[in-house]
Amino acid sequence: MKRLKLTSLLAAVGVFVLAGAAHAAGESVATFNNVSGDIGIARNGTTMNAVSGSTLFVSDRIVSGAGSSAGIVFKDGTQLTLGPSTDIQVRDYAFEPKQAKFEFFVYLARGAAVYSSGMIAKLSPESVKVATPTATIGVRGTRFIIEAD
Template identity: 55%
Template sequence: MYRNNLAALAALLMLAGGTAVANEAHVALFKNVTGEVTVLRPAGNVAATPGMTLQVADRLVSGPGASAGIMFKDGTAVTLGPASELELRDYAFEPKDARYDFDVYLARGKAIYTSGKIGKLAPEAVKVGTPTATVGVRGTRFIVEAQ
């Protein structure tokens, strides 16, 4: 019986550890979603919903008339406009290790960016790319459009 309890405890600890790791992998979440917004992932496409978490390498695609508000862990806000596609290329917010990175790519459409803590603490770590340019952010708010 003692051995069974240890096995059960070990299983619970592994499960809890696995859950914690999975939760740490998210970098942002949808605050709001209007219309059809899809998250493209290697494991399959998922319809976006408020509260849904996002991970590095997620591609967000909004349909005509759709939009989504996204909040990153450091407080950076991105609003994705209609008929847009945004890829989350890299993200790191680890103040204890002074490790910061924010790299998104707007393949098409429009987005509004508002700086969070990364833009204030390490503005050189923020990159917003488009097919024709890469914007270096120095703590600001702007609208970007990609054709």
């Protein structure tokens, strides 16, 4: 009987530890919709191929090959469409309306992307930033194309 209680206790502790590790890793912030060609997601030192339904996390870097494109939809409805030979990273993202916590920051190292604002730009426009090697853009709710060499 005591052995069973100890095993149950250890199993419960294991569940809490695993839940904590999953929470520490963070929740996904976006999902790929349309993926065409070679799109890679670099995460924690590994690279995986993106397919429709793949999820993105803060710090993920997305690299599209020549002739490739992808549509990404963030939790707040923000849409990014990546063109060929694009390298972009999700640097920060938060969409927690109940806590009034909003953040959207992506860095476009090279290539081209079409941005279409979602709820973050409507609720907290000062929280949206898109940066390139030569500029940082503050978005105030709009749709635009951005390119970086």
